[in-house]
Structure formats: structure tokens, C-alpha cells
Amino acid sequence: MVSCKAEDEFIENFGLFMESHSIFPRIAGRIYGYLLICSPPHQSAKDLVNRLRITKSSVSSMMRLLLQSKLVEEINLPGERPRYYRIKERGWENIFLENLQAFSAIRALLGEGRSLLDNREAEMLDRIEELDELYAFFEKEMPPLIERWKKFRKKEIKR
Amino acid sequence: MVSCKAEDEFIENFGLFMESHSIFPRIAGRIYGYLLICSPPHQSAKDLVNRLRITKSSVSSMMRLLLQSKLVEEINLPGERPRYYRIKERGWENIFLENLQAFSAIRALLGEGRSLLDNREAEMLDRIEELDELYAFFEKEMPPLIERWKKFRKKEIKR
DNA sequence: CACTAAGTTCAGTATATACTGAACTAACTA
DNA sequence: TAGTTAGTTCAGTATATACTGAACTTAGTG
Structure with missing residues (x-):
């Protein structure tokens, strides 16, 4: 105390x-x-x-x-x-991993919005597609990032 | 309406x-x-x-x-x-970038905590160093990730 | 100027949540 | 069994925030 x-x-x-x-x-x-x-x-x-x-x-x-x-x-x-x-151990690491689900959730939502704009000129789609691409990028990049983290962590443990 | x-x-x-x-x-x-x-x-x-x-x-x-x-x-x-x-345009992208500051903020905090444990056996340090390493990793990996995003975005615009 | 529309501010209400204290339950110990 | 300790629950208080309605300010228009 x-x-x-x-x-x-x-x-x-x-x-x-x-x-x-x-x-x-x-x-x-x-x-x-x-x-x-x-x-x-x-x-x-x-x-x-x-x-x-x-x-x-x-x-x-x-x-x-x-x-x-x-x-x-x-x-x-x-x-x-x-x-x-x-x-x-690994508390925050696991929380990060679980949070990746939010990416797919928002992309699903954006897909709904995107479909409301069907048959519009391309310019109308820009704002929503820009956002979707950002999340698409993260969805693509996160798994390899996580792999790098796992390697990084192991190296640190050996040290 | x-x-x-x-x-x-x-x-x-x-x-x-x-x-x-x-x-x-x-x-x-x-x-x-x-x-x-x-x-x-x-x-x-x-x-x-x-x-x-x-x-x-x-x-x-x-x-x-x-x-x-x-x-x-x-x-x-x-x-x-x-x-x-x-x-x-780029609203969320910019917010992501600004949020990277939080990483350095928490690492500074963890540094304070780490120094409270000086002269202890290694095992005592594990819990705080594990967390610090997670953030250190992100600090290291985020800039190249952002670079990849910038390239990705430009490709999408040309498309 | 008088009139109207655009926009902000602010007091009030509703709601959610953090935290406490006290009452309760559950489990061990003499 | 009685008594003590561990731990949860729950009602009550304090606080923050979302949202509204109304009053206000600002700016344009006849």
C-alpha cells in the first residue's frame, strides 16, 4: 500500500x-x-x-x-x-485485431449507400467511393501488417 | 426534399x-x-x-x-x-493521419511508467514493454503504410 | 427603413454513464 | 454455528452530453 x-x-x-x-x-x-x-x-x-x-x-x-x-x-x-x-498478455494486440471487423462493417454500409447512387454520373459517386477505397486499402493491408507484427514480436521475445 | x-x-x-x-x-x-x-x-x-x-x-x-x-x-x-x-475530400484520410499522434502520446506515458520500474528484474518489465513494443511497431510501420496508401489512391484516381 | 431569411446562442429537458455507499450474498474459518 | 472476509448488486447522486425551441443576431431585399 x-x-x-x-x-x-x-x-x-x-x-x-x-x-x-x-x-x-x-x-x-x-x-x-x-x-x-x-x-x-x-x-x-x-x-x-x-x-x-x-x-x-x-x-x-x-x-x-x-x-x-x-x-x-x-x-x-x-x-x-x-x-x-x-x-x-497480448490484451491490446487482440483488441486491435478484433477491431478490424469494424472495417468490413463500414464497407458493408458504404455498399448500401453506393447502390442508392446507381445510374448516376461518375462524379456523384466520387465522395462515397473515395471513402470505400480507404477502407478497402486497410482491409487489404492489415493482414500483412499483422504478420509483420507477429514476426516483430517473436524477435523481441528472443532478445 | x-x-x-x-x-x-x-x-x-x-x-x-x-x-x-x-x-x-x-x-x-x-x-x-x-x-x-x-x-x-x-x-x-x-x-x-x-x-x-x-x-x-x-x-x-x-x-x-x-x-x-x-x-x-x-x-x-x-x-x-x-x-x-x-x-x-480526404476527410477521413486526414483524420487517420492526425490520430497517429496518439501513438507518441501513449509511448511517452509508457516511458514514464517504465522508469518507475527501473532496477527491477526483467520479468517485472515485461507487461509494460510488451505494450510499448506494440506502439513502437505501429510508429515504425505507419509511415510506409501511408506511403502505400498514397500510391494506391493515385492509381485509383487515374483509373 | 421595414421585412424576411440565414444562422447562432442559450436555457431547458432528456438521457446516459461514472461513481459511491449500503445492503446483500457467498464462502471460508474458528 | 457464529463471525469474518470477499465480492456483487442496486439505488441514489453527480456529471456530461444530445437535442430542442425560442430568442437573438446578422445580412440581404423590397
């Missing part, structure tokens, strides 16, 4: 970052930030309550978010009753 | 998509969706009020958002008083 100013600042900034990018509520961001730097890397709900000065109901609901999005995982320590929480 | 069911549906779905991905409020999304498929491609505030059944104050405030984010632009037609609005 030791706290220090630099840590507090990091935790707070992390929470603010997550909130301002509307990724997660502030408290969820603070929990995640703390789990990135705490020792040991696993902490109980009670630890979080004490360290972050938040209520246990906040921990409960925010932790549900973090667990659902698979950024944090639960562990049990033998002989200890409380659950512990820690950063889950 | 002609409206049809398929159009309405597209407009509504576009608004819902924008809202659910918390990109823009629903009405801003509906305006943008309509501007993607309307003819002519430019519409006045009054047109939008009539077509989309929203108030002119909504148009005013949501249009401010769309103009600020440079997804929509104003034009004036000679001899006509009202301003017209239309989809701005």
Missing part, C-alpha cells in the same frame, strides 16, 4: 488518457495503469481499493469491464482466498 | 454506426451519411432540416463539429445567399 508521487502521477495520467480517448472510464484506466507498474504484478480488489482510494464497488464494476475486454485476468494464489488481478 | 425508405435506412444506419463507435453524435452521423448520397452533393442547412427532420439548431451545432473535424466543407453558390455543405 506504499504510494509515491511519481506513481500517483502515472496512474492518474493513464486514467486521464483512457478517459479522454474514450477507451475506458477513468477509474478503469487508473486500475490498468497501476497494474502496469505495481509490484507484485498481481493485486487483489482490496489492494486496489487501498492504493487507489476508490470504493470496492468501483473496483467490482470497472474490473468487470477490464476482464470482459480481456485486458486483465484473474489468478488465484494457492492457499489465499481473494482473487488477484494482473495485466493479461 | 424527396425521401425514400432505402435512403432513410442508410442515413439512420450511418448515424447509428457513428454513434455506436462514439465517433460522432447520431445527428452528425446522419448528416454525414446524407451528404454521402444526396443529389446534388451540396445541401443547405434548411435542406438538412427538411430532409432529416431535425432542428436548425441541431444542424448548426453538429455542423460545427463536422466542419471542425474537416469532414465537411462549406461552399457558396454565386447569387445564392445560404451556405451549402458537402463532403470534404
Whole structure:
């Protein structure tokens, strides 16, 4: 339950970052930030309550978010009753991958819009096709990018 | 001011998509969706009020958002008083590019966190370095990706 | 100038969400 | 079994934001 100013600042900034990018509520961001730097890397709900000065109901609901999005995982320590929480490996990586689905979703939508403009002069189509091409490009480029990432990651692990 | 069911549906779905991905409020999304498929491609505030059944104050405030984010632009037609609005070229492309700044922001933050863990065993650093590497990878890969996009776009224009 | 249309601002309403505190349930321990 | 700890749920509060309607400002037109 030791706290220090630099840590507090990091935790707070992390929470603010997550909130301002509307990724997660502030408290969820603070929990995640703390789990990135705490020792040991696993902490109980009670630890979080004490360290972050938040209520246990906040921990409960925010932790549900973090667990659902698979950024944090639960562990049990033998002989200890409380659950512990820690950063889950590859959390963000997996979220990135899942988000690629949004590309196909918006392209499907744009296809609907495109069909409303059938039999129009080409100029009428430009605005919607420009957007569709952007997403088509990403759909094409993302899989190889991911492959490069996987190689990159393996190299880093060996290091 | 002609409206049809398929159009309405597209407009509504576009608004819902924008809202659910918390990109823009629903009405801003509906305006943008309509501007993607309307003819002519430019519409006045009054047109939008009539077509989309929203108030002119909504148009005013949501249009401010769309103009600020440079997804929509104003034009004036000679001899006509009202301003017209239309989809701005490269709008999303530019937003993507600007968002790359977030990568450096979070890496700076992670650097702060990393320094809090100095003089710890390597295992303690894994969780934060894994995340930093993900962003480092994107920072490295994004510029060439953008270059490929620029080439791709030019090819499409020639087509 | 008076009149009309274009456009903004602002107060008010509705709605969603973050967070808390307290009550509750579930599970272990003496 | 009683007592303690872990954890969830839920009602209530605070806050932010979307959207509206009405009042206002600005600019053109007879």
C-alpha cells in the first residue's frame, strides 16, 4: 500500500488518457495503469481499493469491464482466498485485431449507400467511393501488417 | 426534399454506426451519411432540416463539429445567399493521419511508467514493454503504410 | 427603413454513464 | 454455528452530453 508521487502521477495520467480517448472510464484506466507498474504484478480488489482510494464497488464494476475486454485476468494464489488481478498478455494486440471487423462493417454500409447512387454520373459517386477505397486499402493491408507484427514480436521475445 | 425508405435506412444506419463507435453524435452521423448520397452533393442547412427532420439548431451545432473535424466543407453558390455543405475530400484520410499522434502520446506515458520500474528484474518489465513494443511497431510501420496508401489512391484516381 | 431569411446562442429537458455507499450474498474459518 | 472476509448488486447522486425551441443576431431585399 506504499504510494509515491511519481506513481500517483502515472496512474492518474493513464486514467486521464483512457478517459479522454474514450477507451475506458477513468477509474478503469487508473486500475490498468497501476497494474502496469505495481509490484507484485498481481493485486487483489482490496489492494486496489487501498492504493487507489476508490470504493470496492468501483473496483467490482470497472474490473468487470477490464476482464470482459480481456485486458486483465484473474489468478488465484494457492492457499489465499481473494482473487488477484494482473495485466493479461497480448490484451491490446487482440483488441486491435478484433477491431478490424469494424472495417468490413463500414464497407458493408458504404455498399448500401453506393447502390442508392446507381445510374448516376461518375462524379456523384466520387465522395462515397473515395471513402470505400480507404477502407478497402486497410482491409487489404492489415493482414500483412499483422504478420509483420507477429514476426516483430517473436524477435523481441528472443532478445 | 424527396425521401425514400432505402435512403432513410442508410442515413439512420450511418448515424447509428457513428454513434455506436462514439465517433460522432447520431445527428452528425446522419448528416454525414446524407451528404454521402444526396443529389446534388451540396445541401443547405434548411435542406438538412427538411430532409432529416431535425432542428436548425441541431444542424448548426453538429455542423460545427463536422466542419471542425474537416469532414465537411462549406461552399457558396454565386447569387445564392445560404451556405451549402458537402463532403470534404480526404476527410477521413486526414483524420487517420492526425490520430497517429496518439501513438507518441501513449509511448511517452509508457516511458514514464517504465522508469518507475527501473532496477527491477526483467520479468517485472515485461507487461509494460510488451505494450510499448506494440506502439513502437505501429510508429515504425505507419509511415510506409501511408506511403502505400498514397500510391494506391493515385492509381485509383487515374483509373 | 421595414421585412424576411440565414444562422447562432442559450436555457431547458432528456438521457446516459461514472461513481459511491449500503445492503446483500457467498464462502471460508474458528 | 457464529463471525469474518470477499465480492456483487442496486439505488441514489453527480456529471456530461444530445437535442430542442425560442430568442437573438446578422445580412440581404423590397
